[in-house]
Amino acid sequence: MKQTRKRFLTTMVILTVLLAWGLVLNINLGSVHIPSGDIFRMVWDAARYQVLNLFTGGAYGPQLEEVIGASTQSKILFSIRMPRMMLAAILGGALAVSGFLLQTFFRNPIAGPFVLGISSGAKLIVGITLVFGAQYIGKISSAALIASAFFGSLLVVSAVLLFSQRVHSMSMLLVVGIMIGYICSAATDFCIAFAKEHDIANLAGWSMGSFSGANWGNVVFSAWICLPGLGMAWLLSKPIGAYALGEGYAQSLGVNVKLFRAVLILLSSLLSACVTAFAGPISFVGIAVPHITKTMLKTSRPAVVIPVTYLSGAVFCIYCDLIARTFFSPTELAIGTVTAAFGAPVVIVMMLKRRSTNM
Amino acid sequence: MEYFKTEGLAVGYRGRSLIHDINIGMEKGKILTLIGPNGAGKSTILKTITRHLARIGGTVAIGGKDIQGWSAKEMAGQVAVVLTDRIRPELMTCGEVVAMGRYPYTNAMGKMTAADKEAVLRALQRVHAIELEKQDFSTLSDGQRQRIMLARAICQEPQVIVLDEPTAYLDIRFKIELLDILREMAHEEGTAVVMSLHEIDLASKISDYMVCVKGDTIAAFGTPEEIMKEGVIESLYGLEKGNYNQLYGSVEFGRPEGEPRVFVVAGGGYGTEVYRLLQKWQIPFATGILHENDIDCPVASALSGHVVTAPAFEEMTKEQLEKALEWMQKAGTLIHAGTPIGSTNRVNGQLLELAEEMRFPIYRSAGEWLEAQRQNGHCGAQGAEV
Known part of the structure; x- marks a missing residue:
């Protein structure tokens, strides 16, 4: 007990320091260098006016505008780097927690938001919108893309939920998810066959995943979904813990297994759908981060693991985005490239370790 | 309630x-x-x-x-x-x-x-x-x-x-x-x-x-x-193809089928090990004379269809001796499991003496018996006829 608490505190301190350091680096680094002193001054001013605004009902709006629009640097800071960083943090955490919930649901460490075909579903609808929508409506707004991704994700989730009523074995359901993913990919390829060059390029760009182009509206919207989602997941800690002993034991302890499973998969899908909608498919965060977190904490108590997983996911994505943005600047890498490069080895090591201890 | x-x-x-x-x-x-x-x-x-x-x-x-x-x-x-x-x-x-x-x-x-x-x-x-x-x-x-x-x-x-x-x-x-x-x-x-x-x-x-x-x-x-x-x-x-003993809770495999090839003189628990070995080698056997309350009796009855028994707490009789002799002669060989001969089983003693007089081969254990059979070319390792 004491050991766990000590580990928890150490991990929290490390992660918080990493997060703070990552935030500073993220704002500081880039093609336009902004001195740290200026950053702190600008952020302080903006935060002050924002808070005052809240209490006075917008009386300080003009002053806030002035701070934000004062220079090129402040514009880059407030309308590009900060929202992007915030989005990476919020969505990275959501992705990690979504992975944790799915691993709980399937009792399988490689279950992730993308194994169920959620991203493929999103890609399909985005593809349809890009290819066919463009012919009738003309220009497709990014809001429309987000809406399509969301719709596609939820479509696949409903299909999986429908199957989960009939299929009782978790591994079978996993297979069903993978198959739905393939069907969606096939349908997407079908659409591509009829698409114009630049639509294909758009779709390919979207499906690489990126946090670029984030704005404050995205940040607020995703925060409204992900943070309550995190809270909900944390409130489910108790049944999640019991579920680790298997369905039979969970039920005999008083868990309403059917309801619990439905809530669990809906919640994890909502989280990953939100991520996919704003940033496109991002692989391996959902598998690697929960595993790293549990290894650091040396426990699987959900009440501890869930919040720390969120924090780790945020840290992981902030650094991955930083690398994607700055490593080969001005060329920007897809976020998925970076997460896969760091996440996939973790998964391999994890599988090898499981083999040696559990078999 | x-x-x-x-x-x-x-x-x-x-x-x-x-x-x-x-x-x-x-x-x-x-x-x-x-x-x-x-x-x-x-x-x-x-x-x-x-x-x-x-x-x-x-x-x-x-x-x-x-x-x-x-x-x-x-x-x-x-x-x-x-x-x-x-x-x-x-x-x-x-x-x-x-x-x-x-x-x-x-x-x-x-x-x-x-x-x-x-x-x-x-x-x-x-x-x-x-x-x-x-x-x-x-x-x-x-x-x-x-x-x-x-x-x-x-x-x-x-x-x-x-x-x-x-x-x-x-x-x-x-x-x-x-x-x-x-x-x-x-x-x-x-x-x-x-x-x-x-x-x-x-x-x-x-x-x-x-x-x-x-x-x-x-x-x-x-x-x-x-x-x-x-x-x-x-x-x-x-x-x-097996037997469950209610009293002891012990399980026996099915008895070997066929005419008995050896007669086992047993009693007092000395026979059980021999019976189980013979069963393992799939060699049918006859055995006696056992009192019905002898601890060898349950295993003997489970593993052999030819057990000469005497009612519990009664003297062994001449009829039982003759029956045992008959099975012994049919089997052609004899194993004396080591049971001591005392007053209540002295008929078994008579049986052994008769066997000796008749120059009947008497073995001291199942292993000894199997070895002799091998040398005489009577059976293979698992008791199969050669």
Whole structure:
């Protein structure tokens, strides 16, 4: 007990320091260098006016505008780097927690938001919108893309939920998810066959995943979904813990297994759908981060693991985005490239370790 | 009054009844055991009692109330289970696994109070596994795992504890320890124990009630004394090529078929080892003269169709001697298992003397006999004719 608490505190301190350091680096680094002193001054001013605004009902709006629009640097800071960083943090955490919930649901460490075909579903609808929508409506707004991704994700989730009523074995359901993913990919390829060059390029760009182009509206919207989602997941800690002993034991302890499973998969899908909608498919965060977190904490108590997983996911994505943005600047890498490069080895090591201890 | 009771219970899968008219019951503090062959439906009955399976018909009542209408929480407070599911929790200590038993009693976030922690330690103590508290569950042996799962169930403080084959995978020492703990639970805490077992001998020794499950209804329900009658076990398990001894709880393989090839002079337990060796080599044998109450007699009758017996506590007679001589001559060889000759079995002494006079080959052990047969070219390693 004491050991766990000590580990928890150490991990929290490390992660918080990493997060703070990552935030500073993220704002500081880039093609336009902004001195740290200026950053702190600008952020302080903006935060002050924002808070005052809240209490006075917008009386300080003009002053806030002035701070934000004062220079090129402040514009880059407030309308590009900060929202992007915030989005990476919020969505990275959501992705990690979504992975944790799915691993709980399937009792399988490689279950992730993308194994169920959620991203493929999103890609399909985005593809349809890009290819066919463009012919009738003309220009497709990014809001429309987000809406399509969301719709596609939820479509696949409903299909999986429908199957989960009939299929009782978790591994079978996993297979069903993978198959739905393939069907969606096939349908997407079908659409591509009829698409114009630049639509294909758009779709390919979207499906690489990126946090670029984030704005404050995205940040607020995703925060409204992900943070309550995190809270909900944390409130489910108790049944999640019991579920680790298997369905039979969970039920005999008083868990309403059917309801619990439905809530669990809906919640994890909502989280990953939100991520996919704003940033496109991002692989391996959902598998690697929960595993790293549990290894650091040396426990699987959900009440501890869930919040720390969120924090780790945020840290992981902030650094991955930083690398994607700055490593080969001005060329920007897809976020998925970076997460896969760091996440996939973790998964391999994890599988090898499981083999040696559990078999 | 019967604390736990089923009436006209029908169980099965997907609305189809496999076993019906299950009427069993027990008082608090008793142990009820289901026995029966693999696939008979023991687990199906237990899962229906624990509501893991929907019942097809009838009632299951605990404390006089049908459990059908109970909430999940009420149920969890009354009934705890030990399942056959092999669980693989990640990074959980045994203490944490056991603490899951407090689930029905803790608050919405599962906060463990001092009383809850106390209950965990008590449960661990009860199964003699207090030293495992901090150990990772995945590092345990089967025997330790099962004790921890039992502790988890105990920690739930149930009125009824349901265990599905709790002794599977366990070695003999752990089997006995586990069943001892269950007996203590029943006697000291008044818990009603419902379980299924494969070990018939242990079942009859530990249970207050036994249920034989076979076919589409239960074959028998009663005290072990009522159930454990001659032939009941053989018919319950469809045991044609083997024998189960009710008195000793020992199991014998089927007897070798054919005309006896050796006569074994035995008695007083000296013969059993020889009989079993001959059975292993598939060599048919005759044996005698045994008193019916001789401890060699059950194994002899199980493994040979040609046993010359004398009624218990009676002198051996001339007729029995002649019968034995006849079988001995038919067999052609003789093993003297080493039984000392005294006043009550002096007829066996006469038999040996006659054999010696007739220059009959007499061997001192089954091994010696087999060696001689090999040298004479009579049989191969497994007793097959050459």
